[in-house]
Amino acid sequence: MTHAITATGLRKAFGRTRALDGLDLTVATGEVHGLLGPNGAGKSTTIRVLLGLLRADAGEVRMLGGDPWRDAVTLHRRLAYVPGDVNLWPNLTGGEAIDLFGRLRGSLDQARRAELLERFQLDPTKRCRTYSKGNRQKVALVAAFSSDVELFILDEPTSGLDPLMEAAFQQTVREVTAEGATVLLSSHIFSEVEALCSRVSIIREGVTVESGTLAEMRHLTRTTVTVEATEPLTGLDALPGIHDLEADTTRARFDVDSTALPAVLAHLATFDVRSLTSQPPSLEELFMRHYGAQPAQPETAR
């Protein structure tokens, strides 16, 4: 497996604030990789380091076989970037901005551009100053996805888009990955990440705390089980790996560590079980497990 991006031990400080504190990130070629973390975790800083806009204080980064700082221009020909907060020139029209980004990147597929304008319902004749946040976002999305590139770096690209446009965005990401492109997607929207991403990295305070496929990460966590039997369910509280047990004789609801699941199922099999549902943990739950108990961090890293 080749890697589009490998970063190890990235560090970056702004004055006294440590935005990245030994971050690791590996993105395989052809995958959609989700980058999750609360505000100020270092997502945008990571992306700016990858784009050569910031220079890491320490650590190794390779992207598409090059050094993002040294080889910025040659690498930028092969990637497209959509920032979370799209800033455009107020007196250019959206169409002009799209063509400008395309030309400066090196390539723009006009047929694709027309198709995407239609799909995202964007009027390219309006001046950028009159666009709403969502429409500015669409300008950057159309410009990025009309380019013939290997890597898409998307920093919360759908903030400001309505649900219909969110669906259009997901369809577009699937189209480019079907053609072999790699996508790094930083996002707050769990359903989007669950729908699109094959692998996910969760970062916090500048460190990667969890990274893997969704299946792997679910393996590391708890499954919620609801069970109902015709006879009293006993002995559950004595089993290892069971948490938050709510039981009233014949019914029980609990969370179980994935590693303890076989033993729990074996125990349940000794009862006359009438119904049993189990729910895999959602990404949101994974995320909340990492952050839920913690106070929110102030937004420092930009």
Place this chain on the structure above:
Amino acid sequence: MSAYAGTGSLLRLAARRDRIQLPIWILASAGLMSAGTSAVASEFPTEESRVTALKGAGSSAAVLLMRGVPVGTDLGALVNFRNLATILVVVALMNTFLVVRHTRQNEETGRAELIGAGAVGRHAPLTAALLLAVLADIVFGLVMTGTIMSSGLAAEGALAFGAACTVTGLAFAGIAAVAAQLFQGARAANGLAATIVGVAYLVRGVGDAIGERAADGIQVVSAWPTWVSPLGWGELARPYGDERWWVLAVPLALAVACVIASFVLVDRRDLGAGLIPDRPGPAFGYRYLLSPVGLAWRLHRGSTIGWVLGGFVFGLAIGSLGKAVKDALGTNAGVIDMMEGLAGGGGGPDLVKMFFAAMMNTFGALAAGYVIQALLRLRSEEAGGTAEGLLATAVSRTRWIGSHVLVTVIGAAVMLLLAGAGAGITDALAGGDVGIGTLALAGLAQLPGALVVAGFVVLVFGALPRLSVALAWAALVVSIACGLFGDLFGLPQLVRDVSPFTHVPAIPAVDPKALPLLALTGVAVALTAAGMALFRRRDLST
């Protein structure tokens, strides 16, 4: 009265935002007035000298166009003649920017939406902006009056001078309030209001230039165009020349009418919308736009054309003064000394050429102002986030800076060439013999000086981005103070050598020398290269 709810809070907010800017406008004008008043007193101490000067000045249409009309021969009248027209432009611009800043600019940036969602009435933002303008104008007028009186001139004329400033300011606050309703963009609103200032100045000037000489051979009676110009009324109130107080009611009436009109317009439009909507633009980018240089030209186009035209008009005005200088001031030894100083100690015998050499230096300073304004765009693009999007494409940092530098250098060169040629054209029309080509090249010879300033801007942008705006403008002040006025201020040569303009040969008073110009260009290239290298090494910062 709920439409005005929150006005007090917004007024305090606006005053706080302007707590540095407005005092600078007012104190700088006071400094200008103070210097202007003492200059008049020292240059023309006797009634005789004033009569000679005013006779000469009053016979030149160009001087009347720039300065207004003489209203008498005492010191106060000369202070009025030399300063009022300029100060009125300053107060007009102060009000224009103030009102637009606190109305349309807030709407454009979306701040007004946040404010409007609070317990704030529909009329409150505009009312607060206008109240701040009223306060600023009253202070401006009082400071002017005080400054003039402190030099020992009569109170009545000083009061008329100050009052003229106040009411002219109010008229332009009203005009800006209307302009702010018309356009969606603050830039467009500022542009319209500033254009009105320029047109008003020109109309007033024409009225004065075609005015009739009074029987005493000194005073000039303005013709009708001055009466229709908002910048003419202050002058028509005649501070220090049998004050005509009632004229000051005219700008007040205009202010009231404009304020009423702007409130009517506020009631008729949506927040953020203008009465003149943006028209749709091209759906595709034309080829000439699609490169870093194309984009840079597009971003600088409007202001560059403005500066170039402004430079040309300035050149035309300066050229028309050449003959007046010869006729009116040729016998005044003090003026000859001053010219020599301004021209950088050229020391030629030809006063007209010395005058033009001195004026070329002001063209150079103007060009330096242009390159600073243009190159600070690098910083605003970086801080505003548009540079991030651009540098994430296959555009190198060097190429990005280079595109802005290229457009700026060409703009400055064209501006200097046209300013010099403009001076040559009007000089030739007035019967002068300096030559259009000579003056055009003399203008262009200022380019290396401006380029050093440009290089300095790139250097501070690369080294200290957050301080670049302040440092760049400080550099302009230093180069003008040390270079243009170094001799007048009596600064030691070492200090004067800091300014690039000290080293520009005083063409056409002296023969052109290639070496200093090449050396200045070399310094400019070195500064630019250093700035680019530092920028390549640093993080993008907001």
